Structure formats: structure tokens, C-alpha cells
Amino acid sequence: MKAAYSNYELEKREHFFRTVFESSPDAIFVEDFEGNVLEANPAACRLHGLSREQLLGKNVSELVPADHRDFVVGPEQLVEGEVEGYSQTSDGKTIPVAIRSSRISYMGRSAILLQVRDITENRRAEKALRESEERYRLLFDRxxxxxxxxxxxxxxxxxxxxxxxxxxxxxxxxxxxxxxxxxxxxxxxxxxxxxxxxxxxxxxxxxxxxxxxxxxxxxxxxxxxxxxxxxxxxxxxxxxxxxxxx
Missing domain, CATH: 3.30.450.20 (PAS domain)
Structure with missing residues (x-):
């Protein structure tokens, strides 16, 4: 009875975390220490325009523009908080992103969890604000x-x-x-x-x-x-x- 209850609780927890993983609006990747994708959620597929099957096994460096690959997060680059970098879609479009990373245990081995958020709209809003400030500054100065x-x-x-x-x-x-x-x-x-x-x-x-x-x-x-x-x-x-x- 106790074992059955423990299995039920374990299944309930797994279902909860799977639901969070699948429904997150942010892209979530699990990668090994070599940067190979072990798991990816639907938002990650949408971000890159690739299916889950296409993402699995792909190295994360392939998901980043060639001139921004210094942003690829490995075990030695794990940092507290959020950093900004770039992702690349399947059609070559560059997307600014905010990245959170942490070390986790996945399927009995150490891995890296990446949470990647598209900040394109944030960048557009910041640009519009800067342009608006510049216009009003010119109206003031001139x-x-x-x-x-x-x-x-x-x-x-x-x-x-x-x-x-x-x-x-x-x-x-x-x-x-x-x-x-x-x-x-x-x-x-x-x-x-x-x-x-x-x-x-x-x-x-x-x-x-x-x-x-x-x-x-x-x-x-x-x-x-x-x-x-x-x-x-x-x-x-x-x-x-x-x-x-x-």
C-alpha cells in the first residue's frame, strides 16, 4: 500500500513537471555538457521552427548565429540570473533572447537546463522609447x-x-x-x-x-x-x- 502511494505521488509529480515543461511560453532545453540537446519543449520547437525530433541530438551551437556562438552556455559558463544572447531560426533569422541556465540531474546524469525567452518585442519597445526620447530631446534643444x-x-x-x-x-x-x-x-x-x-x-x-x-x-x-x-x-x-x- 505504501509503495503504491509512493508511486502515485511520483507519477503525480512527474505529470505536474511535464505539464509545466510542455506549457511554458519560454523555450526550455535540456542539454548534456557537450551541448547536445537531450530534451526540448514545444516553445523551443516554435522558437527555432524545428520539430522536437529535429532538435533532439542537435548541438546548441547550431541554434545560435555563427557570429554569436560565444553566447553558447556550457557547464563552465553557468551564471546566476539572466544573460542576453541570440538564437537562430531554421530559416536563418536571428532572434534576441534572454537565457537562464542551471545544472540539473537528468535521467541519472548531470545536465544543463536552459530557459530561453524571446525578447524581440522588448528590444523593439526599447528602440521606440530611445527614438521617442531623442525626438523630444531635439524638440527641447532646438x-x-x-x-x-x-x-x-x-x-x-x-x-x-x-x-x-x-x-x-x-x-x-x-x-x-x-x-x-x-x-x-x-x-x-x-x-x-x-x-x-x-x-x-x-x-x-x-x-x-x-x-x-x-x-x-x-x-x-x-x-x-x-x-x-x-x-x-x-x-x-x-x-x-x-x-x-x-
Missing amino acids: NPQPMWVHDLESRRFVAVNEAALRLYKYSRDEFALMPSIDAIWAQTRNGSPELLCLPNLVEVATAKHRRKDGSTLNVELTLHTMTLDDRVVAFVMISKVISACR
Whole structure:
């Protein structure tokens, strides 16, 4: 009776792990220490466009583009966590992948378990984000209106566009080294720039600003506070230079 129960539990565990293996959305391979495929799940077949029978016995180096075979994981390359590499489909297409590897016991011998995830969509999203950031950075940097972003807590400049560099006659590095916006902000409506350093604010105001050569500007500006990279910042745009004084 006890032996029958043990066999039942063993079969139940095997069924559970087989179900996980077969239904995983990630490709799973079992390979020996020479890199030969001992087992592969349906997702691995879909990833490479090969049947299970075609994958079994194939060396994993054949599933990787020739110029990326340094990514092939053997027993000496086992690492904690996730690494990125490349897989190749049966029609020669290169696919970026994330790989997790571990040493296991398989059919009474040591083997390597590889979990391989297609990260093509992640790469596309990252590329789209980089391109979007670049477009907005160009819109900021090349905008004819002087603009900057400063941190509300430290009051230091975070970003300054080219029009602001020309207007205030400071370089980008000089703005970055300023201890606070007070270096250029001489006066607002009530005599203090604190009026324009409140969170959750959209404000249109006039202010007196100092330039590097000591001259002053009376300007009309719009300030909008927002959260950027987990900190509250102020986006300031000079909409009009009312007058300039020596």
C-alpha cells in the first residue's frame, strides 16, 4: 500500500513537471555538457521552427548565429540570473533572447537546463522609447524659445536648451555647475524665486534674470512642475524678453 502511494505521488509529480515543461511560453532545453540537446519543449520547437525530433541530438551551437556562438552556455559558463544572447531560426533569422541556465540531474546524469525567452518585442519597445526620447530631446534643444528644467528640491539645473545658452551667455557646463537657479534669478513678482518653486503648479509670471555679463533681463515666463525620474522638477520656458538692461 505504501509503495503504491509512493508511486502515485511520483507519477503525480512527474505529470505536474511535464505539464509545466510542455506549457511554458519560454523555450526550455535540456542539454548534456557537450551541448547536445537531450530534451526540448514545444516553445523551443516554435522558437527555432524545428520539430522536437529535429532538435533532439542537435548541438546548441547550431541554434545560435555563427557570429554569436560565444553566447553558447556550457557547464563552465553557468551564471546566476539572466544573460542576453541570440538564437537562430531554421530559416536563418536571428532572434534576441534572454537565457537562464542551471545544472540539473537528468535521467541519472548531470545536465544543463536552459530557459530561453524571446525578447524581440522588448528590444523593439526599447528602440521606440530611445527614438521617442531623442525626438523630444531635439524638440527641447532646438526650440527657439529659451527653456530649462530644474530640480525643485536642490534648485539645480537639470537640462538647458540651446536658446537659453545664447540668451544667458553661459555654457551648458556652467549651468550644470551653478549651485541653484538663484545664480540667474534676481527677482520674481514678490521678490523671491520661491514663488515659482511650488509643486503641482502651472504659473505665468514676469521675472528679472541676470546674464553672465552682469546685464539683466525682464522676462515673461511659463513654469510647469512635474515628476521626472522620481523627482519633482520645474519646466521653465521664457515666452518673451520684455526688456534688457545693463
